[in-house]
Amino acid sequence: MVNFVAQIGRVVLAFLEEIGRLSLFTKNAMFAGMLPPFYLRQVFDQLVRIGYNSLPVVGLTAFFTGGVLALQIYIGGSRFNAESVVPSIVSLAITRELGPVLAGLMVAGRVAAAIAAELGTMRVTEQIDALTTLSTNPYRYLVMPRLMAAVITLPILVLIGDIIGVMGSYIVATTSLGFNSGAFIRNMVDFLEVRDVVSGLIKAGVFGFIIALMGCYHGFNSRGGAQGVGRATTNAVVSAAILILAANYALTNILFSE
Amino acid sequence: MAEQPHIELEDVRKSFGPKHVLNGINLAVDRGHSLVVIGGSGTGKSVMLKCILGLLEPDSGSITIGGKSEVALKGAEPDQLMRRFGMLFQGAALFDSIPVWENVAFGLIQGQKMERTEARDIAFAKLGQVGLTAEVGELYPAELSGGMQKRVGLARAIAADPEIIFFDEPTTGLDPIMADVINDLIVSCVKQLGATTVSITHDMASARKIADDIAMIYKGEIIWQGAADTIDESDNDHVDQFIHGRADGPIQMDVLRP
Ligand SMILES: Nc1ncnc2c1ncn2[C@@H]1O[C@H](COP(=O)(O)OP(=O)(O)O)[C@@H](O)[C@H]1O
Numbered sequence: 001m002v003n004f005v006a007q008i009g010r011v012v013l014a015f016l017e018e019i020g021r022l023s024l025f026t027k028n029a030m031f032a033g034m035l036p037p038f039y040l041r042q043v044f045d046q047l048v049r050i051g052y053n054s055l056p057v058v059g060l061t062a063f064f065t066g067g068v069l070a071l072q073i074y075i076g077g078s079r080f081n082a083e084s085v086v087p088s089i090v091s092l093a094i095t096r097e098l099g100p101v102l103a104g105l106m107v108a109g110r111v112a113a114a115i116a117a118e119l120g121t122m123r124v125t126e127q128i129d130a131l132t133t134l135s136t137n138p139y140r141y142l143v144m145p146r147l148m149a150a151v152i153t154l155p156i157l158v159l160i161g162d163i164i165g166v167m168g169s170y171i172v173a174t175t176s177l178g179f180n181s182g183a184f185i186r187n188m189v190d191f192l193e194v195r196d197v198v199s200g201l202i203k204a205g206v207f208g209f210i211i212a213l214m215g216c217y218h219g220f221n222s223r224g225g226a227q228g229v230g231r232a233t234t235n236a237v238v239s240a241a242i243l244i245l246a247a248n249y250a251l252t253n254i255l256f257s258e
Numbered sequence: 259m260a261e262q263p264h265i266e267l268e269d270v271r272k273s274f275g276p277k278h279v280l281n282g283i284n285l286a287v288d289r290g291h292s293l294v295v296i297g298g299s300g301t302g303k304s305v306m307l308k309c310i311l312g313l314l315e316p317d318s319g320s321i322t323i324g325g326k327s328e329v330a331l332k333g334a335e336p337d338q339l340m341r342r343f344g345m346l347f348q349g350a351a352l353f354d355s356i357p358v359w360e361n362v363a364f365g366l367i368q369g370q371k372m373e374r375t376e377a378r379d380i381a382f383a384k385l386g387q388v389g390l391t392a393e394v395g396e397l398y399p400a401e402l403s404g405g406m407q408k409r410v411g412l413a414r415a416i417a418a419d420p421e422i423i424f425f426d427e428p429t430t431g432l433d434p435i436m437a438d439v440i441n442d443l444i445v446s447c448v449k450q451l452g453a454t455t456v457s458i459t460h461d462m463a464s465a466r467k468i469a470d471d472i473a474m475i476y477k478g479e480i481i482w483q484g485a486a487d488t489i490d491e492s493d494n495d496h497v498d499q500f501i502h503g504r505a506d507g508p509i510q511m512d513v514l515r516p
């Protein structure tokens with residue numbers, strides 16, 4: 001019994017320690033990143049790597065999700081003779097929830113892993129120490145550009161994903177569910193509000209921050225050679241995914257509380 | 259009164275969790291002198307260097323550079339302090355995403371905001387100093403052999419004309435001839451700059467070649483220090499065992515004997 005309690009105590013302590021370390025890391029990154037010099041070349045590099053290179057993944061995910069939503073909602077709706085809700089429900093679901101969350105999760109798999117592996121390798125080969133000895137703050141040079149790029153690009157990716165997702169549902173609805181093209185668009189435009197889209201984009205910005213932060217944090221703290229870098233990569237993806245889902249719940253509560 | 263030492267460590271201690279790595283290091287290096295610290299693997303040599311460089315924070319004790327406390331120097335102007343240091347890392351720690359010449363010029367371009375063209379000229383001059391051609395400057399670090407990477411690391415360490423240079427096992431992992439080439443380069447580069455140097459190694463041939471003074475670290479303490487040419491008459495069992503490379507003696511490795 002005592003053993004069991006001690007075990008729980010240890011887990012709780014380790015958890016609190018991790019939160020403390022993460023807070024310190026975030027503080028360091030923000031403080032250092034706010035001061036010049038700004039490494040615009042690095043930011044641009046990361047915009048391409050995080051944003052542009054994620055387009056295919058996000059686009060394909062959105063397209064198929066939009067299509068499958070149209071099918072399912074049509075089937076569900078037909079049980080109440082309410083097939084006409086397909087356009088409005090699909091667009092609501094995509095812009096509010098599935099667009100940002102699925103894009104966030106897909107980009108977490110791609111980008112958090114890549115960042116953690118790159119920075120982790122730089123850590124274990126002492127390249128991060130070398131930066132410091134060359135009068136370059138590694139938080140400013142490595143972390144801030146990735147945070148900025150992710151926060152900027154995720155909303156753009158999600159907006160593009162929203163459009164592609166709706167297109168996917170439009171194609172399915174008009175080709176195999178017998179929808180009239182004009183009616184589909186009119187129904188969707190009538191029901192969709194600006195804040196549905198904007199709330200999704202706000203979520204996307206937060207998810208971008210989480211993705212880059214988890215990648216950088218686990219990469220910076222990796223040690224112990226190749227195995228350590230592998231562990232950092234896994235931890236970065238898993239923690240980013242969980243934090244995205246938790247943050248999504250919290251944000252939905254905040255954004256849609258009347 | 260004699261001139262103040264350029265670098266002075268007093269009772270420096272550092273632990274990682276329960277593991278005591280440095281147990282009160284006392285060390286002084288005079289301006290323009292070359293100190294080599296010898297000692298077995300895992301005795302805390304790299305940790306000691308990183309404490310002097312400010313990459314790790316000692317738990318207690320004081321480190322002074324030119325008579326001024328390092329903590330104060332670092333608090334006031336961290337980048338200025340780093341500009342006085344150069345460091346050659348054990349694995350060279352070259353940045354693998356940029357070409358060799360940019361590695362050498364990194365501290366000048368990113369740290370000191372020098373014009374790229376000017377920094378490039380200096381980089382190629384420094385590469386010439388370590389015996390590398392202009393073609394090598396255009397390659398990427400991964401395309402170089404271990405010995406060439408070390409030489410690039412050396413060129414990067416001296417690129418900003420530092421007043422203090424640290425060498426972490428500069429010859430480890432190289433063949434004896436390349437090791438001697440590196441030793442010669444270290445001696446000539448240091449002489450040209452008039453820099454103070456601290457090197458760590460377990461290669462006695464290298465130590466004899468580059469040292470004015472030698473100190474031996476054992477279990478996180480300096481157990482002997484003296485002029486390089488007196489090491490054979492140290493009257494210290496630990497030193498004798500180390501320089502003659504004997505398994506039997508006061509230093510016991512954790513090896514199971516059959
Ligand atoms: N950042 C760190 N965290 C935990 N332990 C460390 C860290 N850096 C070094 N150590 C431990 O300190 C000891 C001394 O390491 P080091 O100074 O690298 O040895 P060496 O004399 O071979 O250079 C080793 O046992 C190592 O495991």
Ligand SMILES: [Mg+2]
Nearest residue numbers: 303304348426
């Ligand atoms: Mg070492």
